[in-house]
Amino acid sequence: SSGINAEYGSELPSSPNNSTESAVTFVKAAEDAVTEEADTPKEEASRQKMLDNLDGLLGLVQSHHTALRHETTRIRPIAREDFFNVKSLFTLRELFESRVHLGHHIGCWHEANSQYLYGTRNNMHIINLASTEQHLWRALNVLSHVSYSQGSVLFVNNKPGYEPIIKEAARSCGARHFTKLTRLGFYDEPDLSWFHENKPDLVICSSVNNPLSQKLLLTCNKYLVPTIGILDSDVDPTNLTYVIPGNDDSTQSILLYHRVFAKAILRAQAARSALQFSNDENATHRVR
Numbered sequence: 001s002s003g004i005n006a007e008y009g010s011e012l013p014s015s016p017n018n019s020t021e022s023a024v025t026f027v028k029a030a031e032d033a034v035t036e037e038a039d040t041p042k043e044e045a046s047r048q049k050m051l052d053n054l055d056g057l058l059g060l061v062q063s064h065h066t067a068l069r070h071e072t073t074r075i076r077p078i079a080r081e082d083f084f085n086v087k088s089l090f091t092l093r094e095l096f097e098s099r100v101h102l103g104h105h106i107g108c109w110h111e112a113n114s115q116y117l118y119g120t121r122n123n124m125h126i127i128n129l130a131s132t133e134q135h136l137w138r139a140l141n142v143l144s145h146v147s148y149s150q151g152s153v154l155f156v157n158n159k160p161g162y163e164p165i166i167k168e169a170a171r172s173c174g175a176r177h178f179t180k181l182t183r184l185g186f187y188d189e190p191d192l193s194w195f196h197e198n199k200p201d202l203v204i205c206s207s208v209n210n211p212l213s214q215k216l217l218l219t220c221n222k223y224l225v226p227t228i229g230i231l232d233s234d235v236d237p238t239n240l241t242y243v244i245p246g247n248d249d250s251t252q253s254i255l256l257y258h259r260v261f262a263k264a265i266l267r268a269q270a271a272r273s274a275l276q277f278s279n280d281e282n283a284t285h286r287v288r
Contacts, residue, residue: 084148084267086140089260092133098256100246101127103233110236116245117233125233132245139228139242140264143202147173147268151201154178155258158210162254166206169258173265176200178216195219205229205240206248206257214239230257 095101103109103117103125116135118128147153155177157166163179170177176198203220207213208229217239220227229240230248237243247253 082137082141084141084144084264084271086144086260086264086267087137089140089263090136090256092129094256095129095132095136095246098252099250100132100253100256101129102247102250103127104249109233112237113231113233113235113245116231116243127233127245127247135242135244136246136260139244140260142226142242143204143228143261144264144268146202147265148272149201150272152176152198153265154200154203155261156203156205156213156216157207157254158212159207162206162251165251165254165258169262173262173269175262175265195223199223200225203227204261206254208232208235208240208248 101118106120106123106125109117109125116128116131118126120126143153153173153175155166155170155175157163157177157179160179166177166179169175203216203225205213205217205227206229208217208231217227217229219225221239226241227239228242228244229235229237230253231237231240231243231245232248235248244257246257
């Protein structure tokens with residue numbers, strides 16, 4: 001660039017900074033500076049050769065910029081809105097068929113949930129599935145990023161009938177779980193030593209209204225552990241970080257939630273493994 005500046009003087013900008021965007025701007029400015037007609041055939045040939053070199057340099061810089069952007073997204077998936085494609089894990093019809101939209105009787109609802117309700121039918125609240133869809137996408141995205149970063153995920157449900165579902169979901173993706181039958185009273189004060197020793201990075205609770213679950217959620221808030229919870233029409237959302245409006249009393253809905261939770265974790269783990277394999281391959285090539 002010093003030679004070009006020496007030949008064409010102040011028409012060219014000073015050397016660019018390290019960003020590829022500035023490099024592109026610099027090369028284009030250099031091309032503009034050498035477009036004037038030459039006085040002799042020799043100067044014309046020299047000018048054309050310089051233009052060809054600048055075109056090649058511009059293509060190289062732009063290719064590097066594209067590769068760098070893709071590499072940044074690959075290593076830092078948070079740079080892309082839906083890196084793990086969680087929106088493909090379920091459909092609105094599946095939510096409906098799994099009875100996610102069915103709330104409780106209108107006489108036992110929590111007023112803080114009014115924004116998530118569609119209306120009433122036969123004296124029962126109907127949950128807005130469009131809201132469920134958006135909140136579930138967000139929760140799955142959070143879960144995926146935590147899993148991709150090798151964070152610890154804890155499934156919680158204190159309704160005995162759903163224990164097999166919780167256990168299977170946790171087992172399938174290598175997460176931990178606590179259920180009422182196996183850990184009855186385990187969350188009670190003052191014994192919280194287990195939480196200090198095995199503090200999770202994210203807690204998923206599908207039985208938020210249960211007193212034991214509420215105690216655990218309060219503890220999570222105390223230690224800044226984010227939580228995802230199923231928010232039925234009668235549930236208090238105060239202690240939850242990420243809510244998922246939906247039915248928490250249906251076997252079909254509990255199955256759906258934990259199926260997509262497990263899939264999101266497995267997908268994130270696969271992405272992490274692929275990244276590690278790629279890094280190992282690159283390291284091997286460098287050694288060779």
